Amino acid sequence: MAKQGVGITITQHILNQQRQKPEATGGFTTLLYELIVAAKVISREVNKAGLADILGATGIINIQDEQVQKLDVFSDKIIIERMQHIGQLCCMGSEEDADLIEIPSQYPKGNYIIVFDPLDGSSNIDVNVSIGTIFGIYKKKSDATDIDLLMDDVLQPGLNQVAAGYFIYGSSTMMVYTTGDGTGVHGFTLYPSVGEFLLSHENIRIPERGKTYSVNEGNHAYWDEKTLTLMDYFKATDKKSGRPYTSRYIGSLVADFHRNLLKGGIFMYPADNKDPKKPSGKLRLMVEANPLAMVVREAGGYASDGNGPILEIEPEELHQRVPLYIGSKEDVELAERFISGKGGKR
Numbered sequence: 542m543a544k545q546g547v548g549i550t551i552t553q554h555i556l557n558q559q560r561q562k563p564e565a566t567g568g569f570t571t572l573l574y575e576l577i578v579a580a581k582v583i584s585r586e587v588n589k590a591g592l593a594d595i596l597g598a599t600g601i602i603n604i605q606d607e608q609v610q611k612l613d614v615f616s617d618k619i620i621i622e623r624m625q626h627i628g629q630l631c632c633m634g635s636e637e638d639a640d641l642i643e644i645p646s647q648y649p650k651g652n653y654i655i656v657f658d659p660l661d662g663s664s665n666i667d668v669n670v671s672i673g674t675i676f677g678i679y680k681k682k683s684d685a686t687d688i689d690l691l692m693d694d695v696l697q698p699g700l701n702q703v704a705a706g707y708f709i710y711g712s713s714t715m716m717v718y719t720t721g722d723g724t725g726v727h728g729f730t731l732y733p734s735v736g737e738f739l740l741s742h743e744n745i746r747i748p749e750r751g752k753t754y755s756v757n758e759g760n761h762a763y764w765d766e767k768t769l770t771l772m773d774y775f776k777a778t779d780k781k782s783g784r785p786y787t788s789r790y791i792g793s794l795v796a797d798f799h800r801n802l803l804k805g806g807i808f809m810y811p812a813d814n815k816d817p818k819k820p821s822g823k824l825r826l827m828v829e830a831n832p833l834a835m836v837v838r839e840a841g842g843y844a845s846d847g848n849g850p851i852l853e854i855e856p857e858e859l860h861q862r863v864p865l866y867i868g869s870k871e872d873v874e875l876a877e878r879f880i881s882g883k884g885g886k887r
């Protein structure tokens with residue numbers, strides 16, 4: 542017998558969720574719906590990446606006068622183009638754009654803000670490894686309409702997100718999202734022949750504790766003592782606590798996160814001293830850490846910067862970087878103990 546609810550479309554699902562929130566308006570549905578359309582276009586382009594050269598060489602497609610656009614730039618453009626006219630947003634923030642993205646004057650404006658990483662996992666784009674789009678949605682707090690005055694509205698702690706999620710372009714394309722407040726985390730798989738996202742993973746719960754750690758061990762030489770002690774802990778042998786953990790690292794945050802969300806485990810991108818310009822690690826608070834932190838919290842997990850919850854950080858700038866420990870609650874709490882200096886010495 543089919544599992545209850547499995548197979549409903551993402552649109553139906555968003556509408557059902559809306560009914561649980563009396564304050565919700567149809568505008569929010571429009572917003573998510575348009576984002577989904579953008580993701581379908583990105584998914585199509587990702588799936589044919591690599592074909593451009595072959596088809597171009599055979600004359601099946603004409604790339605004569607066209608500069609082949611990098612997929613991350615293309616994804617950024619498609620999201621902006623689709624979202625700017627819907628009348629629900631006051632501005633947007635993207636990993637690809639240094640400044641806030643203004644809604645052109647010919648379109649109506651609204652009270653929502655979307656921040657996104659249009660195509661995360663850039664090093665994996667050309668090699669057929671899973672990549673993704675990450676998004677977080679906020680409501681604006683002030684009456685400001687001028688783009689120069691909207692930054693304060695954008696720089697809200699992740700706790701204020703009204704929705705967050707990601708699309709993963711992998712062996713299939715999936716969307717995983719939450720609207721918070723106990724509504725759960727739900728996963729939808731794109732059925733290419735139908736062109737619809739159908740509910741495939743209802744109410745995802747991350748295991749309290751996992752057996753997997755995901756980190757770029759190549760950064761070992763750049764880590765401090767506390768980080769090294771934590772890594773030693775995961776690799777040490779101890780039957781009682783199920784160690785050593787298994788290591789899995791794809792190098793695409795969405796893909797590493799998604800695996801750990803379903804199977805349990807911890808993803809880490811610690812602070813390091815590799816680049817003095819990025820002492821807080823590599824990942825971005827607004828477009829990467831906060832949206833996934835909301836998803837993991839709603840699924841029963843936890844996200845920390847090593848000292849406290851990611852979702853409580855007051856952002857100072859749009860492209861702020863942050864150390865990230867995210868995944869199964871017990872594993873992340875353990876990492877926090879080590880990073881805040883309570884985990885002992887090597």
Ligand code: AHM
Nearest residue numbers: 660661662663664757792793794795
């Ligand atoms: P990007 O936004 O340029 O793609 O960088 C973010 C990516 C994440 O997807 C991934 O977790 C991390 O960078 C991998 O970094 P590294 O190659 O240093 O391990």
Ligand code: MG
Nearest residue numbers: 636658661662
């Ligand atoms: Mg990224």
